[in-house]
Amino acid sequence: MADNNPPLPDFTRWPSFPFEGDMRVKPLAAPVDVEPPRSGEDAADCVACNTPDDEYIWISERWRVRAMDRPTGLPMVVILECRSHLDIGDLPNLLAAELGVMTVRLERAIRSLDGVARVHVNRWGDGSAHLHMWFLARPQGRLQLRGTFLTLWDDILPAIPEQQWRENLAMVAAWLAEFGGQAIAEPPHIQWESPSTINYGGDQKDTSSDQPADSARLPDAPTRHTSGDLIADIPAQRVGTEEPDTSAPGTSPVAPAQVSTPY
Numbered sequence: 001m002a003d004n005n006p007p008l009p010d011f012t013r014w015p016s017f018p019f020e021g022d023m024r025v026k027p028l029a030a031p032v033d034v035e036p037p038r039s040g041e042d043a044a045d046c047v048a049c050n051t052p053d054d055e056y057i058w059i060s061e062r063w064r065v066r067a068m069d070r071p072t073g074l075p076m077v078v079i080l081e082c083r084s085h086l087d088i089g090d091l092p093n094l095l096a097a098e099l100g101v102m103t104v105r106l107e108r109a110i111r112s113l114d115g116v117a118r119v120h121v122n123r124w125g126d127g128s129a130h131l132h133m134w135f136l137a138r139p140q141g142r143l144q145l146r147g148t149f150l151t152l153w154d155d156i157l158p159a160i161p162e163q164q165w166r167e168n169l170a171m172v173a174a175w176l177a178e179f180g181g182q183a184i185a186e187p188p189h190i191q192w193e194s195p196s197t198i199n200y201g202g203d204q205k206d207t208s209s210d211q212p213a214d215s216a217r218l219p220d221a222p223t224r225h226t227s228g229d230l231i232a233d234i235p236a237q238r239v240g241t242e243e244p245d246t247s248a249p250g251t252s253p254v255a256p257a258q259v260s261t262p263y
């Protein structure tokens with residue numbers, strides 16, 4: 001329509017493009033001379049370095065995996081981080097090699113979930129300075145979600161049920177823990193389990209229905225019946241090259257992952 005507006009690119013006609021109707025290309029802003037610092041360029045201000053382990057779904061001595069702070073449209077969106085305050089190009093050989101192992105392992109874990117056809121692995125690095133790799137699960141059968149627009153669809157689709165989301169996170173955490181490290185995410189509690197035998201002494205308010213604040217850490221967390229299948233598959237995948245994470249420095253913690261634009 002407008003004279004100076006460039007034609008829409010071909011991808012706007014791809015089946016996977018999430019929008020339709022009249023569109024136009026935005027004007028391109030002028031380049032800046034000096035780019036602003038990314039979030040957490042300094043380790044002291046780095047969200048990843050300052051986030052405690054219990055905000056993650058799985059941790060090891062050199063790596064951690066975190067989820068968003070709530071369910072989104074895809075079956076799983078998680079982020080792999082190293083503990084060291086480094087970006088991808090700065091990794092020493094040990095961490096670089098482990099990044100490959102962790103990427104393959106996490107992809108396999110997510111792909112093992114029911115209803116997941118493919119796992120997209122992305123590193124943008126424009127938002128936060130600390131290395132963070134995105135893993136996004138593309139739902140089985142959803143051919144329209146194939147390819148580069150998956151992150152957009154994640155925001156468009158209705159969020160998956162929280163129960164399913166928590167189960168998925170617990171499954172992936174358990175899978176990773178089979179190779180080392182520690183699963184933090186646990187399966188959601190089954191609502192019909194009676195908490196009446198638990199006595200916390202101090203607070204005598206109604207104990208008949210409310211879950212205690214830290215109920216996720218109680219030992220009566222149910223084991224998903226499907227976990228046997230998951231575990232059973234794992235030894236075959238190990239093929240000698242998998243070793244549990246052993247030594248390594250810890251770092252300190254800072255803030256839960258927010259659902260936000262993946263940079």
Ligand SMILES: [Zn+2]
Nearest residue numbers: 046049085130
């Ligand atoms: Zn950091």
